[in-house]
Amino acid sequence: MSWIDIGAxxxxxxxxxxxxxxxxxxxxxxxxxRDEVFATGGTCPHRGGPLAEGIVHGRAVTCxxxxxxxxxxxxxxxxxxxxIPTYPVRVERGRILIDAxxxxxxxx
Numbered sequence: 001m002s003w004i005d006i007g008a009x010x011x012x013x014x015x016x017x018x019x020x021x022x023x024x025x026x027x028x029x030x031x032x033x034r035d036e037v038f039a040t041g042g043t044c045p046h047r048g049g050p051l052a053e054g055i056v057h058g059r060a061v062t063c064x065x066x067x068x069x070x071x072x073x074x075x076x077x078x079x080x081x082x083x084i085p086t087y088p089v090r091v092e093r094g095r096i097l098i099d100a101x102x103x104x105x106x107x108x
Contacts, residue, residue, distance in 0.1 A: 001088065003097040009037065010094065017061065019052040024103040027087060028052040029096060030061055030072055038072035039098050041085040045077075051084065 012031040049065035088099040
């Protein structure tokens, strides 16, 4: 894995999200009420809704446009045959790191 720093964990509010830009493209980064951090593709496959503007609840996010719910760990939409890409993340010394290997593949 090739880890890149994409920002401070304190920039993501609890139960919130942000769209973050990397040199390999944009990702949506989510922080749960249990201080878990997840990274996914930024748009809903249904109608292109901005997932970083969705509602974070538990380990899921609800699309702000049409209420599709996505599991932040697997990317699978609940009750739908659709998913979003997910990316490995970790937090070190208050910084969020994402695996650039998968981002490179997604950008290709």
